[in-house]
Amino acid sequence: MRTIHYSTLGLVNTRAMLQQAMDEQFAVPAYNFNNMEQLQAIVTGCVQSASPVILQVSGSARDYIGTAFLPHLAAAAVDLARETGLPIPIALHLDHGSSFEMAKDCIDSGFSSVMIDASHHSFADNVALTRQVVQYAHAHEVTVEAELGVLAGIEDEVTAEHSSYTRPEEVERFLEQTGVDSLAISIGTSHGAYKFKLQPGQEPPPLRFDILAAIEQRVPGFPIVLHGASSVTREHVAMINQYGGKMDNAAGIPEEQLRRAAASAVCKINIDSDGRLAMTAMIRKIFAEKPGEFDPRKYLGPARDELIKMVLHKNNAVLGSAGRVVA
Ligand code: G3H
Ligand code: 13P
Ligand code: ZN
Secondary structure (H helix, E strand, O other): OOOEOHHHHOOOOOHHHHHHHHHHOOOEEEEEOOOHHHHHHHHHHHHHOOOOEEEEEEHHHHHHHOOOOHHHHHHHHHHHHHHOOOOOOEEEEEEEEOOHHHHHHHHHEOOOEEEEOOOOOOHHHHHHHHHHHHHHHHHOOOEEEEEEOEOEOOOOOOOOOOOEOOOHHHHHHHHHHHOOOEEEEOOOOEOOOEOOOOOOOOOOOOOOHHHHHHHHHHOOOOOEEEOOOOOOOHHHHHHHHHOOOOOOOOEOOOHHHHHHHHOOOEEEEEEOHHHHHHHHHHHHHHHHHOOOOOOHHHHHHHHHHHHHHHHHHHHHHHHOOOOOOOO
16 A cells, blocks of 8 residues: 555545534534446535535445555545645545544554544543544644444334433533544434434434533534434435335435534534435436436436436535635
């Protein structure tokens, strides 16, 4: 693996973009990607809406793309934005890093930001691992996100009682002891497309804005991150089901709640599932309507367009990140 510093790829760390989001009360979109079409769609949508962007890669996405390709894809994303004449700030972020070695590898190979997710460990172990990553990262001008509290998996009850919410009383101590740059918290979101088990007509329970407010009060001005923030767009789930898929009971976080979070100390909102749904819905539609089609460009192209539409909608109408980059 070649050693590369992110600045040579034209990337930036997340410090300035999260500070702007805090000052101007919006959230920076953090979109996950696994392939070229997703990356092109995310960057195109963010340039068209003049939004900063955090490109997120999970450990398994990194394995899928391969470390030979990843820095070049990131550099191409920067070039794509520059060519449009609006060079938006772009960060490349490791999502849910699970070890010091993984975080170090990413820092050494062009990432500008890393998450170390030790939230399932004890408080002391979480602090120790996070601090180790922060020391290495900050020596390379890389920003670090950590997590306190555990997000629920697929929830059994509407009340989300299987998650372990972040304890506001632990936050100050955690920040002091780790020196981390942003903190992911657990206030009722969860990963994936099946966040709540709802009866027909039932609405998802509200996020725990009281916990968020208590955290903001203890650490005013500190950037908070929301994982598991896909809305699980009904339109895309309906398309998937209409064209041969089966995604019964899929449900996500209502947009109104995300708008409220984005206007608070939540400065970064993570979206993966909604992007997967958008592309899958369009690919299923094309396969159903044109069963003879076998040119990947004829289904990946429209799927990419559908993802651009989704990014524009999120940035404009949910996160408030549109129009924040001025030429
Ligand atoms: O938070 C997890 C992300 O949605 C990434 O998921 O490990 O399937 O890439 P993945
Ligand atoms: P979703 O599954 O809700 O898109 O969450 C993505 C996420 O948190 C990535 O870290
Ligand atoms: Zn996550």
